[in-house]
Amino acid sequence: MILKALVGASWLLAILWVAVPTLPGARLGVPLLAILAGVHALECLVFLPRLRAAGGSLGNHLLQTFLFGFAHVRTTPAPGQAAS
Secondary structure, eight states: OHHHHHHHHHHHHHHHHHHOTTSTTGGGHHHHHHHHHHHHHHHHHHTHHHHHHTOSOHHHHHHHHHHHTHHHHTTSOOTTSOOO
């Protein structure tokens, strides 16, 4: 839960920096958004088999993985494990 909050705060900070370019550190907004989006998109591809096997909505799992990355994936059952 704390990890998801930290990742979510990173997204919000990057969006804030892009939206308000006069803030200190705002030059980091676009690079941070690009890194977050790129890494989390890669995680969606890497963990796709696990997300499919987790049950439930694949779209929801992909969205959660794109937003929170491994912080979401680690809460899903591994392939071969029963969903709780």
